Amino acid sequence: xxxxxxxxxxxGKSYLQLVWRKFKKNRLGLLGxxxxxxxxxxxxFAPFFAPHDYYRLDADKAYRxxxxxxxxxxxxxxxxxxxxxxxxxxxxxxxxxxxxxxDARKPLYIRFFxxxxxxxxxxxxxxxxxxxxxxxxxxxxxxxRLGRDLLGRILHGGRVSLTIAFLGAGITVVLGSxxxxxxxxxxxxxxxxxxxxxxxxxxxxxLPLWMALTAALPRTWSSLQVFISMVIIxxxxxxxxxxxxxxxxxxxxxxxxxxxAVKEMGGSNARIVFRHILPNCLSHIIVVLTIxxxxxxxxxxxxxFLGLGIQPPMVSWGVLLQGAQxxxxxxxxxWVISPCVFIILAVLGFNFLGDGLRDxxxxxxxxxx
Amino acid sequence: xxxxxxxSEEREKQYLLEVKGLKKYFPLTRGFWRRTVxxxxxxxxxxxxxxxxxxxxxxxxxxxxxxxxxxxxxxxIEPTAGEVWFTDREGKRxxxxxxxxxxxxxxxxxxxxxxxxxxxxxxxxxxxxxIVGEPMQIHxxxxxxxxxxxxxxxxxxxxxxxxxxxxxxYEFSGGQRQRICxxxxxxxxxxxxxxxxxxxxLDVSVQAQILNLLEDLKEQLxxxxxxxxxxxxxxxxxxxxxxxxxxxxxxxLGDTESVYFTPKHPYTEALLSAIPRVSHKEKMHRxxxxxxxxxxxxxxxxxxxxxxxxxxxxxxxxxxxxLQRVGADHYVACHFALELALRGVExxxxx
Numbered sequence: 001x002x003x004x005x006x007x008x009x010x011x012g013k014s015y016l017q018l019v020w021r022k023f024k025k026n027r028l029g030l031l032g033x034x035x036x037x038x039x040x041x042x043x044x045f046a047p048f049f050a051p052h053d054y055y056r057l058d059a060d061k062a063y064r065x066x067x068x069x070x071x072x073x074x075x076x077x078x079x080x081x082x083x084x085x086x087x088x089x090x091x092x093x094x095x096x097x098x099x100x101x102x103d104a105r106k107p108l109y110i111r112f113f114x115x116x117x118x119x120x121x122x123x124x125x126x127x128x129x130x131x132x133x134x135x136x137x138x139x140x141x142x143x144x145r146l147g148r149d150l151l152g153r154i155l156h157g158g159r160v161s162l163t164i165a166f167l168g169a170g171i172t173v174v175l176g177s178x179x180x181x182x183x184x185x186x187x188x189x190x191x192x193x194x195x196x197x198x199x200x201x202x203x204x205x206x207l208p209l210w211m212a213l214t215a216a217l218p219r220t221w222s223s224l225q226v227f228i229s230m231v232i233i234x235x236x237x238x239x240x241x242x243x244x245x246x247x248x249x250x251x252x253x254x255x256x257x258x259x260x261a262v263k264e265m266g267g268s269n270a271r272i273v274f275r276h277i278l279p280n281c282l283s284h285i286i287v288v289l290t291i292x293x294x295x296x297x298x299x300x301x302x303x304x305f306l307g308l309g310i311q312p313p314m315v316s317w318g319v320l321l322q323g324a325q326x327x328x329x330x331x332x333x334x335w336v337i338s339p340c341v342f343i344i345l346a347v348l349g350f351n352f353l354g355d356g357l358r359d360x361x362x363x364x365x366x367x368x369x
Numbered sequence: 370x371x372x373x374x375x376x377s378e379e380r381e382k383q384y385l386l387e388v389k390g391l392k393k394y395f396p397l398t399r400g401f402w403r404r405t406v407x408x409x410x411x412x413x414x415x416x417x418x419x420x421x422x423x424x425x426x427x428x429x430x431x432x433x434x435x436x437x438x439x440x441x442x443x444x445x446i447e448p449t450a451g452e453v454w455f456t457d458r459e460g461k462r463x464x465x466x467x468x469x470x471x472x473x474x475x476x477x478x479x480x481x482x483x484x485x486x487x488x489x490x491x492x493x494x495x496x497x498x499x500i501v502g503e504p505m506q507i508h509x510x511x512x513x514x515x516x517x518x519x520x521x522x523x524x525x526x527x528x529x530x531x532x533x534x535x536x537x538x539y540e541f542s543g544g545q546r547q548r549i550c551x552x553x554x555x556x557x558x559x560x561x562x563x564x565x566x567x568x569x570x571l572d573v574s575v576q577a578q579i580l581n582l583l584e585d586l587k588e589q590l591x592x593x594x595x596x597x598x599x600x601x602x603x604x605x606x607x608x609x610x611x612x613x614x615x616x617x618x619x620x621x622l623g624d625t626e627s628v629y630f631t632p633k634h635p636y637t638e639a640l641l642s643a644i645p646r647v648s649h650k651e652k653m654h655r656x657x658x659x660x661x662x663x664x665x666x667x668x669x670x671x672x673x674x675x676x677x678x679x680x681x682x683x684x685x686x687x688x689x690x691x692l693q694r695v696g697a698d699h700y701v702a703c704h705f706a707l708e709l710a711l712r713g714v715e716x717x718x719x720x
Contacts, residue, residue: 264443
């Protein structure tokens with residue numbers, strides 16, 4: 001009985017625990033992970049973080065510049081609570097163009113966990129928001145051409161951009177590893193077929209092909225249909241790279257004694273591939289996953305920026321950047337390119353995360369001295 | 370081949386494993402159309418048999434086809450020709466090379482293998498529990514708590530502690546890993562085990578432990594071994610009979626004592642002379658073989674050993690010698706087996 005207790009105590013660490021222990025040591029990887037988690041939360045709970053309904057048009061607020069968060073008012077008086085000044089529209093007497101001026105008469109204190117416009121997340125109705133102001137409005141990143149709150153739109157756009165990337169990369173990984181494993185494990189005719197398919201797909205110039213395929217989607221389709229087709233197009237064009245890598249890995253693993261041992265004990269091919277070979281490719285798969293997610297974020301932005309991808313009223317980071325296509329707009333209202341910052345953050349975050357995981361995903365390589 | 374026909378039906382019955390004329394030719398292909406340009410005769414007509422409870426040692430240089438032979442018997446490599454007869458648990462003789470995959474799965478329970486490299490033969494991602502339990506899962510022998518108890522027993526049987534169950538292979542030394550491999554081989558209650566150089570990747574001190582473990586297990590569980598090795602002193606230690614292989618063929622087969630003390634094949638003599646000795650009392654009679662092992666792609670004519678044999682004569686290059694009986698249970702493939710007086714080893718050498 002004593003023996004049994006010892007055995008229970010000596011419970012080994014699971015794979016995830018081992019990966020986490022190693023991953024923790026990589027600072028940059030950890031930073032990447034934190035960025036991704038924050039972006040993910042911001043996007044998922046976008047309405048909660050948005051003080052104003054980002055679908056509401058308001059011509060009086062078009063192209064409003066970002067409001068600064070202040071502690072010291074116009075009279076030099078310090079306030080304990082952060083506040084913003086509301087903006088009032090004015091017309092430039094010389095150019096007759098719109099200018100906004102801060103209304104320094106009354107500070108608008110920022111309140112936390114306020115109740116204002118109603119929204120629905122994951123089926124739950126709520127009107128609770130992280131922050132807001134009692135009267136007037138607060139636009140920390142300014143507004144767009146139609147006077148919609150840019151911060152809210154960026155957070156909301158992150159949903160589409162990140163979902164496309166996650167779904168696309170997920171399908172890519174499943175497709176790529178299955179094709180690669182089949183190709184490497186069975187060899188012969190199957191291998192020939194898969195490898196030729198890979199070569200054909202990879203010999204197309206990537207960008208024009210993506211553009212052609214997304215442009216070929218019918219204009220009459222709803223934005224959800226376009227969204228789903230884009231995910232499918234991304235993953236259909238992206239799997240060859242992973243399939244190649246997995247195939248190489250499988251080819252070398254196939255000859256390892258532990259695989260022969262499974263055959264020797266009577267294990268099926270499915271057991272060999274799914275229990276022994278693919279788990280040993282996991283570090284590879286994770287790395288490819290974290291590399292292809294930022295690629296897909298960028299590709300989605302490029303296509304949507306060009307007007308070929310996601311169609312309004314659906315919002316993605318690329319769609320938001322459409323508003324910054326003209327140089328005059330950027331010159332006059334520089335805040336409209338702020339979605340770029342989020343794209344850069346996401347791409348960097350995933351790359352850091354991938355770097356960290358690359359080292360951590362294979363915790364068994366250390367041999368005890 | 371000939372050997373088989375000299376045996377009476379009655380004696381055949383007690384053989385656990387019989388290999389008849391086993392061949393494995395690897396085709397050598399070239400070009401886009403995979404034209405066959407040659408064949409590597411890795412195993413070329415090997416016949417032998419193993420009695421129940423016996424250990425047959427298989428020795429030979431690297432590349433002579435020992436491992437291929439072992440894997441062909443288990444059909445891990447499909448043999449080109451030949452028969453492998455196995456007497457299963459119910460005493461029925463079955464032909465392994467003609468079995469369907471389903472039938473083969475049943476027989477894999479009884480014939481297991483221990484691999485040479487304890488580092489590559491364990492999946493680094495599975496715990497010891499999962500590794501040792503896998504054969505039992507595959508054959509539906511045990512589940513859950515029962516499986517865990519059985520793994521625990523097996524680990525203790527091979528000299529590991531039960532609390533090592535949840536650990537991963539990388540946390541073990543080479544010797545411990547080999548013990549895990551042995552536990553895995555024993556998991557399905559086998560009757561026959563092919564040990565493919567089970568100790569050659571280990572330190573000498575650990576080698577002895579593993580060899581003793583294998584001996585003990587054989588006694589306890591009534592196992593039969595085919596023990597493949599290139600280390601003659603190891604083979605002497607464990608084997609009841611010894612088969613010497615050269616370039617895919619058996620050149621000598623017999624009782625360990627008669628092969629070691631009175632070898633009848635010049636190749637065996639040369640191999641035996643290469644066993645390291647501690648004693649300096651007498652001058653070493655080491656026979657240095659000329660050249661390398663010839664490529665199995667272009668095996669020499671006649672006796673494959675003739676280009677390196679110091680007793681070779683004209684007939685050796687022309688005629689291939691057959692395995693003939695030269696003593697009680699001692700067979701040699703040499704034209705001059707009865708004429709040559711070859712040196713064996715002294716009784717104390719192998720200890």
